[in-house]
Amino acid sequence: MDLGLKDKVAIVTGSARGLGAAMVQRLAEEGAKVVVTDIQREGAEATTAKLKQAGFAAHCVVGDITKAADVQRLVDETVATFGSVHVLVNNAGAPRDKYLVKMAEDDWDLVMNVMLKGAFLATKAVMPKMIEQGWGRVINISSRAHFGNPTQANYSAAKAGLIGMAKALSMEEGRYGITVNCVAPGFMDTEMVQALSTYEVIKEKAIAAQPIKRAGQPSDIADAVAFLASERASFISGEVLHVTGGRYG
Template sequence: MTRIAIVTGAARGIGAATALRLARDGHAVAVLDLDEASCSDTVAAITQAGGRAMAVGANVADSGAVQAAVARVTEELGAPTILVNNAGIIRDNLLFKMTEDDWDSVLGVHLRGAFLMSRAVQQHQVEAGWGRIVNLSSTSALGNRGQANYAAAKAGMQGFTKTLAIELGRYGVTANAIAPGFIVTDMTRSTAERVGVPFDDFVAHSVADIPVARAGAPEDIANAAAFFCSEEAGFVSGQVLYVAGGPRA
């Protein structure tokens, strides 16, 4: 059955791969990112493959912007019943160097953004008696040097997910989280630049600790999201799936 999906942070990387995968599974997809123009490549890839998609620009940490975005999706594509909360930023630093803005910005986009998007979409899911929410956590939820803000946000995403599963399950809505390990994206490239390490060396160092001996690709996460969004996953809720090439790579 065709559903209407919203994927946040879908202009590139994991979000784009997830939007493309959901479209390939037959869903219409709202490709949402901070800058609507940046979504054009993802939308074009979906439509050229015969799918249906629209670009939406919105700051997920802004309540008014979220409400307007969901209303627009509902009007132009239909009532959304699949939501993938992928939007995220990093503002890495050691605790004594981390500013309040570094903290607030990261918690705002990840946690406040997931909250606002989920609150806006769940009413459509409840009305339909069916829904899927997938939240992006991270192996950093287990702790990672220089990422107190990001780790806190990603750990919080897991608790948020489990609570949504409890509250919304009776309405046919499942909520699950994916915790990626090392995935080759623009975000990991920017991390390598920040620490002053050539990206190939950065990847090689990371892969050395991954049992399957390779870095992850955005499609690896998209595949997991596709399962959680499927009809077949209706009895799977409140779970955190580590997609990291090992138990905590």
């Protein structure tokens, strides 16, 4: 199926590794020109080099998504390199899981700044270009955690906020041919999760709670993002696509 993404320009925040790296890979496979951006220079440059070696059009911009100047530089460099920006995936995240009584103010602020402020800054920066060209896709990476998880008051609040933001912006920007949606992953078998000392326990509990009895893979999220970024999803906006193996609450 042709998703209509050939030569579209896509920025994926937090794309040095994990879900973000899978997203840029999938979008590149569909013919998009992709911008890898992350605060982690080594990982971002390695992911970009891998894409280029495979023959894809890719560019790397290292920066802090919580800094307005860095975000504007990201967008300006994207337009200078590839001519425009058509797709923005707000994927950057920074979990700091603790029970509320042990959660420091910095734990709250970091999660909110990376996920919500970062999505606000990035979306605001790309919107004028999308409005000008009359076409755009903004995809916020939320989480099943928007329903709530213990030890994740900050994370759950931020992920729920991304959904509210998407619904509001879908109403604002639809007149310009711009859709705004969310993907909400469930348990994903990523490098970050695999590195946890409790990985096997977490995985077992998650799969037990899912109707589909396997761990989610980064490619599952990348496929959902590619669909929502495509022409095939042009009449879908303000929605949340749960990719959770059937688990919701």
